[in-house]
Amino acid sequence: MGLGKGMAGWCMGALALAAMGAADAQARAVVGTTPDGARVESITLRDSSGMQAQVWTLGAALHALQVPDRDGKYADVVLADATLGATLAKPQYFGTIVGRFANRIAKGKFTLDGKSFTIPTNDGPNTLHGGTRGFDKVVWDVVEARADRTTLRYVSPDGDQGYPGKLTVTATYALEGDGKLAIEYRATTDAPTIVNLSNHAYWNLSGEGSGTAMDHELTIAADAYTSVDETLIPTGEVTPVAGTVFDFRTPKPIGRDLRTGSEPQLLRGRGYDHNWVVSRAVAKQPREVARVHDPRSGRVLTLTSAQPGLQFYSGNFLDGTTVGKSGRVYRQGDAFVLEPQLFPDTPNQPSFGSARLVPGKQYVNRMVYRFTTDQGSRATP
Numbered sequence: 001m002g003l004g005k006g007m008a009g010w011c012m013g014a015l016a017l018a019a020m021g022a023a024d025a026q027a028r029a030v031v032g033t034t035p036d037g038a039r040v041e042s043i044t045l046r047d048s049s050g051m052q053a054q055v056w057t058l059g060a061a062l063h064a065l066q067v068p069d070r071d072g073k074y075a076d077v078v079l080a081d082a083t084l085g086a087t088l089a090k091p092q093y094f095g096t097i098v099g100r101f102a103n104r105i106a107k108g109k110f111t112l113d114g115k116s117f118t119i120p121t122n123d124g125p126n127t128l129h130g131g132t133r134g135f136d137k138v139v140w141d142v143v144e145a146r147a148d149r150t151t152l153r154y155v156s157p158d159g160d161q162g163y164p165g166k167l168t169v170t171a172t173y174a175l176e177g178d179g180k181l182a183i184e185y186r187a188t189t190d191a192p193t194i195v196n197l198s199n200h201a202y203w204n205l206s207g208e209g210s211g212t213a214m215d216h217e218l219t220i221a222a223d224a225y226t227s228v229d230e231t232l233i234p235t236g237e238v239t240p241v242a243g244t245v246f247d248f249r250t251p252k253p254i255g256r257d258l259r260t261g262s263e264p265q266l267l268r269g270r271g272y273d274h275n276w277v278v279s280r281a282v283a284k285q286p287r288e289v290a291r292v293h294d295p296r297s298g299r300v301l302t303l304t305s306a307q308p309g310l311q312f313y314s315g316n317f318l319d320g321t322t323v324g325k326s327g328r329v330y331r332q333g334d335a336f337v338l339e340p341q342l343f344p345d346t347p348n349q350p351s352f353g354s355a356r357l358v359p360g361k362q363y364v365n366r367m368v369y370r371f372t373t374d375q376g377s378r379a380t381p
Contacts (some may be wrong), residue, residue, distance in 0.1 A: 027042075027044040028041055028042070028043050028142075028145065029041065029042050030042075031056065031084050032084040032085070034139060035088070039057075040056060040084055040139055041056070041057045042054050042055070042063060043055045043056075043057075043142065043145055043150045045147065045148050045149060045173065045174075046148060046175065047175035047176075047177055049177065049178075050066075050068070050074065051179065051181070051371075052064075052066040052074075053066075053173060053175060055150055055173050056095075057140045057141075058084070058087065058096075058137075058138075058139050058140075059091075059093075059095075059096030059097060059135065059136035059137065059138070059140075060096065060097045060135070060140045060152045060154070060171040061080075061094065061095040061096040061097070062078055062095035062181075062183070062199065062201050063078070063094075063095055064076045064078055064080065065077055065078045065181060065201075067299060067371045068299075068373070069297035069298050069299055069373065070297065070298025070299075070373040070374060071298075075207035075208075075210075075297070076207060076208050076325065077203055077204060077205050077206075077207060077208065077299065078094075078095055078201050078203065078208060079094055079095075079202035079209075079325075079330060079334070080094045080202075080324065081094060081322065081323075082323050082324060082325050086323070090321075090322070091136060091137060092317075092322065093129060093136050093200040094200070094201075094202055095199070095200065095202070096135070096200050097135050097136060097169075097171050097198070097200075098129035098130065098134060098135065098136055098198055098200050098339070099129070099130050099135040099169070099185075099195065099196065099197040099198075100130045100134070100161065100163050100167060100193070100194065100195055100197075101127070101163075101194055101195065101196045102129055102130075102196045102197055102198040102200075102311075102339060102341045102342075103128070103129065103196065103198075103275070103311055103341060103343075103344035103345075104123060104126045104127065104232060104233055104344045104345055105119065105127040105344075105345055105347060106125075106126055106233045106348050107121070107125055107126060108121040108125075108126065108131075109348075110347035110348055111348075112164065112194060112347065112356065113192055117162055117163065117164065118162055119131050119161050119162035119163060120132040120161060120162065123231075123232075124231050125231055126231055126232070126233060130161060131161040131162070133161060134161070135154060135156070135169070135197075136200070138154055140152035140154045140171065141153045141154070143170070144172075148175045148176075149172065149173065149174035149175065150172070150173055150174075151170055151171070151172040152170065152171045152172075153168070153169065154168075154169050155167070155168050156169065158190070163193055163194065164192065164193050165189040165191035165193035165357075166189065166190045166191070167189050167193060167195065167357075168188050169185065169186070169187045169197070170184075170185070171183070171184075171185055172186075176368075178370070179370050179371040180368055180369070180371075181368070181369045181370075181371075182368045182369075183199050183367050184364070184366040184367075185197040185198075185199075185363075185365045185366075186363065186364050187362070187363040188357075188359075188362055188363075189359055190359055191359065192356060192357070192358050192359075193356075193357055194355040194356060194357065195357045195363045196341055196342045196346065196355050197341075197363070198341040198365065198367075199339065199367065200337055201337065202315065202318075202335035202336070203292070203335055203336055203337070203338070204334060204335045205293075205294035205299040205300075205301060206294055206296045206299075207297070207326075208324050208325060208326055209324045209325070209326030209327070209328035211334060212255070212331075212333050212334055213294075213315065213333065213334060213335050213336050214253065214254045214255025214333045215254070215255065215295060215296070216293065216336065217251040217252060217253055217254075217292065217293040217294075218248050218251065218252060218253075218254050218290065218292050218312075218336070219248055219249070219250065219251045219290060220248040220249070220276050220278075220289070220290050220310060221249070221278060221287070221288060221290065222241065222249070222276035222277050222310065223241060223249070223277070224238045224239055224240050224241055224276070224277040225238075225239055225241055225246045225274050225276045225277060226238060226239070226274065226277060226309075226343055226344065226352075227239045227274075228265065228268055228269070228273075228274060228344075230268055232268060232269060234275065234343065234344050234345050234349065234352075236349055236351060241276075244263070245257035245258075245260050245263050245265075245266060246265070246274065246276075248276075248312075251291070254272075254314055254336060255333065258271055258272070258314065258333075269316060270316040270317070271314040271315075271316035271332075271333075272312050272313060272316075273311075273312075273314070274311070275309045275310065275311050275341075275343050275344050276309065276311075276312060277309065277343075278305075278307070278308055278309060278310055279308045280308060280353070281308055281353055282306050282307060283306040283307075283308070285306060286304040286306045286366065286367075287304060287305075288302060288303070289303055289304065289307075289338075289340060290302075290303040290310060290312075290338050292336070292338075293374060297373075298373045298374040298375055299371060299373055300371065300372045300373060301369055301370070301371055302369070302370045302372070303338055303340070303367060303368070303369055303370075304367070304370070305365070305367045305368075306340075306365075306366070307340035307341050307342065307365060307367075308342065308343065309341050309342055309343045310338060310339065310340055310341075311337070311338070311341060311344070312336070312337070312338055312339075313336065313337040314333060314336055315330075315332060315333050315334055315335040315336055316332060316333075317332070318330045318331055318332050318335065319331070319332065320332075340365065341365070342355050
């Protein structure tokens with residue numbers, strides 16, 4: 001899944017870049033290079049309230065996000081590797097875009113307009129997050145850089161990882177004020193293809209490196225989820241959450257039911273790694289799909305999206321071998337991931353809808369993460 005062997009090509013140390021004009025007032029720095037010589041930059045965004053985000057061009061990744069707690073103390077609530085070298089050696093999707101197709105495609109195969117396509121498998125017998133060299137493993141171009149927003153672009157050529165059509169993708173990160181971080185992905189194609197993009201940020205509202213996030217109280221606005229087989233491919237069944245460990249319609253600590261041994265779905269995912277059915281189609285307008293409250297810090301995250309599915313992952317494969325930005329080790333359950341998207345394996349399951357994109361149409365996935373506290377409406381001091 002990596003970018004290849006031979007890490008001698010990457011160089012560490014931040015090298016400041018010259019300002020690109022008044023509109024490019026945010027900090028930009030080079031954090032290193034990939035083995036093939038591509039330069040990886042970091043871009044720091046700030047808003048007037050004090051929120052600060054850092055975006056890396058490798059994987060168009062949200063690398064850091066500083067937000068205040070109930071006492072006005074700021075902390076970075078996003079997990080990430082301590083170094084670029086660690087990311088290159090063991091990619092784990094920390095904060096990255098995932099695509100061309102987020103989540104899983106069964107057996108690395110799908111049919112589009114009567115033609116069969118084969119894509120690389122990288123998760124047992126299945127394809128995960130686009131394949132062995134998905135969008136998380138490429139360096140994106142910076143096309144806009146302002147103090148509070150940046151837009152990155154990647155052009156995926158026809159046949160990339162086996163997918164048809166040249167896909168042009170933009171990823172915009174913006175601090176919009178009022179405690180909001182907006183992430184917006186857009187894509188166009190020159191031939192019929194499939195697309196499903198999302199963000200894979202690992203969140204811990206107590207701060208990265210602070211320990212478990214399983215005490216965070218999660219609400220998901222969904223009455224059902226898609227059950228999975230032993231390889232985490234949806235069986236096609238849409239299962240009501242009522243009376244199950246998957247019921248988050250009212251706030252519940254993430255870890256409360258994680259050790260329920262009688263639930264085979266939890267054993268298959270080593271915890272939660274499932275798609276919640278928010279709706280059966282993309283909504284006309286974004287709506288609240290999830291809310292998370294951290295009792296320790298008082299931080300509250302509210303997520304809005306128009307996507308029909310929400311993949312919730314409870315950090316099951318954080319295995320104690322990753323050293324984070326704080327110098328502390330990440331272990332199982334130290335974070336959670338919320339990915340608004342189409343349902344997994346949609347190209348092979350017509351009852352889930354369609355992931356088809358054609359020339360002249362535009363794919364859009366806009367998600368807004370709003371941070372408040374349990375002592376007020378805004379996450380500001």
